[in-house]
Amino acid sequence: MARVLSLFRPRPLLALFGVRKAALCRMSLDSRAREVFAEAVESVQPDVAVQRSIERKENSLIVNGRSFTLKNNLHLVGFGKAVLGMAAEAERVLGDQLVNGVISVPHGIQEKFRQHGKDHMLLKDNSRIKVMEGAEHNLPDADAQRAADYIKNVAVGLTEEDLLLVLISGGGSALLPAPIPPISLQEKQDVTRRLAGAGATIQELNTVRRALSLLKGGGLAQCAHPAQVVALILSDVIGDPLDLIASGPTVWKPVGAEEVLSVLDRYKLSASLPGSVKEVLGRASPRWEENKDPSGRAERVLNTVIGSNSIALRCAGRRARELGFRPVVLSLGVCGDVRSVSRLYGLLARFACSRDEPPPELAAEVLELGPEVGVESWDLCRTMQVLGEGRTEGWGATCLLAGGEPTVELKGKGRGGRNQELALRVGLELRGMELPPNGPVFLSGGTDGQDGPTEAAGAVIDGGLWEKARAQGLDIDGSLANNDSFTFFSNLSGGQNLLSPGLTGTNVMDVHMLLIPPIPIKIR
Template identity: 35%
Template sequence: MASSSTTCLRNLARSIFQVGVEAVSPRSAVERAVKRVSNSLLVETDGQQYEFPLQENVKVVGFGKAVHSMALGVVDILGTRESRTSGGLGENIVAPVNHLTHAAVCSVPHGIVRTNNQLLEDRIVLHHGARHNLPDASAASAAWEIRDIAEACDRSDLLIVLISGGGSALLPMPVDGITLEEKRRTTQLLAQAGADITQLNTVRHHLSQFKAGGLARLAQPAQVLSLVLSDVLDDRLDIIAGGPTCNADTTREDCVKICSSLGVLPQLPRAVREFLESTGSSATPEQFPSSRVTNCIIGSNRTAVDAAVTEASRHVQVTFPYYGLIGDADELGCFYGRWMHLASAAYRGCGSSLAELYQWIMSRLDDEDLATAVVEACQQQKSFCFVAGAEPTVNVRGTGLGGRSQQLALRAAVEVTTASSGSHRRQGKAALPPSSPPSSDSRACSDMTALLLAAGTDGIDGPTDACGAMAHSDGIGASMKEAAACLVDNDAYSFFKNHGSGKDLLVTGATGTNVSDLHVLLFQHKHSSEL
């Protein structure tokens, strides 16, 4: 049963996560970066400013989990302008001028937009597709409409392209000789094998007419402005949604290496495998029109992490941000669970645990500043919060319900329970890896509470209604056998739903944004009054 301290930390973690998500609100991100001044559109990001003349010549397209809200922000900015004409009494008149040549066309995932807002329906055409993040006929229909708009552009036009996470599956247009179903099957095989977003998009680049700068080429000779809400931890434009407005330099040979390394090459549809293995490099595309294309990242995972850390600093004494945490969800869960256990012992004053804790953090993250900050917080009995921007992967072997964040959280819960009980017995495939070092003090902690929240900023984690889950230093007690079985079957959702009244599941509903995942790790001395 969770302690009152755990309940307090659970509420705080939810609050910190929510602030991080709100910081990457798509519409707010657009309004911060884009301004209209007279007959010009000004875009400012990363200290640079770009200006585009407005002559009722703007077309807007978008694809991704966040683009419907981004589009609302853009059409509001473009919808009116101040007229210099004076009225009969000398006052300035605000005359409505629509700089758009047509309604914005956006491709969004099924279930993302739940509204009957007439304003949205009148100004933005929405296509719903890519159920479970897999390309389908609905997404293909949207892709053809976006292609028609791009090809109709002339030199006087400005094509604004709105891009966010999930956009790649929403813009499917396979190369000649490959069907949409074959491309979809390829994507599914890669995802199930644990491919990360970089690997997925590298392969999809070469199976698509749109990706790797294809959309920007189709729109020539128009000016192209892309506003991007990044779901990629290092903000690589050629990876986000497949880089439809960014040049890329990968080859089919790279795709073959990826598929081979993941063990899926023999399982690929025949047409896909033959295309990727064909001799010679891919057909050389038309030269990329760099001088006519501007890509601007207006929000990212770093934005969310920084906002979450700021919120955490209002409640805890020491905070630490971490950008770009990647790896297998089970391995990361083991890392976090062991961290919680060792910190519990260190807070209790076990000197040898401080050294173990330092070494454990260094072994995985190799961050001396972080390891030192954690150890000092334990020594000084200070509350601590670690916020990481993360993108774990899961190698799906079972048939259960869950997602990468829930799998990670359950693995952490199993690890902290096992470590605190002093038992490192192997329990099937879900047992601790042999590399886990023994603890010098395995007694349960009674003086400190730790809690981990792992969740997706889009409000979605796998085919469930949850976006993530929490693990805490109270552990999962007598439920270890069931937890281990759920890990093997990738069924973390069922475990969390059936234990603790579901309080450790995080259910927010679709947030309308997507900048990958946030991990919030909190440590609080039980006698502290900080919370």
């Protein structure tokens, strides 16, 4: 009898699973969404990204499978919003081999890190790396240009025996302004500002910007030749195009003079260019005219993306699975107006939570929205297939993840950012929906911890947002009309819906998350 009873006793592993499952059931969807977001941010912390990407083996540096000899020949430069933390970790690993270094970082960032208790992202007092702050309000200025001159001087003095480690992150373009003489910084800014005002695309802007810059478009790598250059890049651009991240200072990108003039002609700016710009564009420069890499210099450069939205979402998906969800990534490139993006998420929520087969017109509208929000039809079809299977086969909870950087049309004078406005608009899209218990939950957050001019990174909402707002006398439509999402969420339930991780020290764009709880199967 005892033998028979023992067969029905729970195994230790099954018992542990039962305890874990019970613990997960006690966690709200809101709490689990915040945990998944925290994991996404943690995975792309500057120090974590550097630590994951470089390996020190005695007198060798291993990066992306390639080995570089270390013999007190290491020089370091960097520029961007996240390079302070990257530099601190790089010096911890490689400091005894470091000859010198200089990094260009945003104005006031060291004091902000101290205030937020992020001392691990600060360099030690005896560091061999010089920290220069500039680009206040994310605009190139004299301080940033001074830092760019220091960085250029480090690069031009290198030999074939030297190794230049370049740390790059978002914001690096504004922190590395080096116009080709005799162009002044103000003249270069005026040209690019007028181009942007005339409606030039980001590709056209970068074409002109590179042509007028000493260090962008591979210029820094050229200055460092014949040294070996290794660039560690934290990407804040959709698709991780190396030539666009900080305008590609280590990426060889030939720019033909005719191509530059064609862009300027297109927007009727050629005749009104400053004399200095005309002089530079009129020079016969092998950097512009060569179609091939001169002297095989690109072979001496290794560019490696060590942190990106893709990495953040992959780690977020792993944490989501640990918390009891089946993760599915919709897209890494969600863009376009937040009104269209919120409509997409609202439709996907309705598709996933419907107890009956969703009407064909719902899926058709999802596919129609795809081009407006930067999502391929294939990804939408794949996602709807997964959500449909989850609904009909009773998988349990699903975590839909996406990344990107939508835009907001500013009409009002309120406070908020694209993530808070997106969350608020999704809450409006879910109004009147037949809701499953405890869901769905939507989160939108900026990985840098700052959403617009506010202290929040974004917000977390559920399908009952509209009813809660009405009960508390809050006007969603008025808040949206005034771009005042932060004030709305601050007043809703004492600010409980705000996502406020504080300054993170990194930036790989935004994370969007839609948590779908288990849908009760309808008995026919």
